[in-house]
Amino acid sequence: MLYIVPFIVTLIFLSDKISVYFFKEVFMRLRPCHNPEIANLVHIVSDHCGGQYGFVSSHATNTFALAVFVGLLVKQKISWLLPTLVIWAAVVSYSRIYLGVHYPGDVICGAILGAIIGKFVFMMLSFINKKIDNKIGL
DSSP states (O other): OGGGHHHHHHHHHHHHHHHIIIIIHHHOOBOTTTOTTTGGGSOOSTTOOOSSBOSSOHHHHHHHHHHHHHHHHTTTTOTTHHHHHHHHHHHHHHHHHHTTSOOHHHHHHHHHHHHHHHHHHHHHHHHHHHHTTTOSOO
């Protein structure tokens, strides 16, 4: 089981850094709560808005990456876990819209990006597992 920890660390590192450096800092789309045209219409909880840019949602990217990775990892033994984790990731992602810190598109694109990263890291783990004669036990 300890073999999986570096992959989870890699997963979170990739999902967080890609969402920030390849999306937020490239597209520079203001969050709804920072957008001067609609900021007064946005419901903000505890006067917290987050960073200036919001596309894509890092929360959505990270939670979907983790949900897909873990769900695929245990799919053979716990078949209901992947759909449950995807629902959890969707609720976390929706909370970002509710809190006024993301547009729906930020969350949807973050979810897609996270699912892709989760699947990619799982494929890396599967590839390495085959190379070391199934010592990880997938």
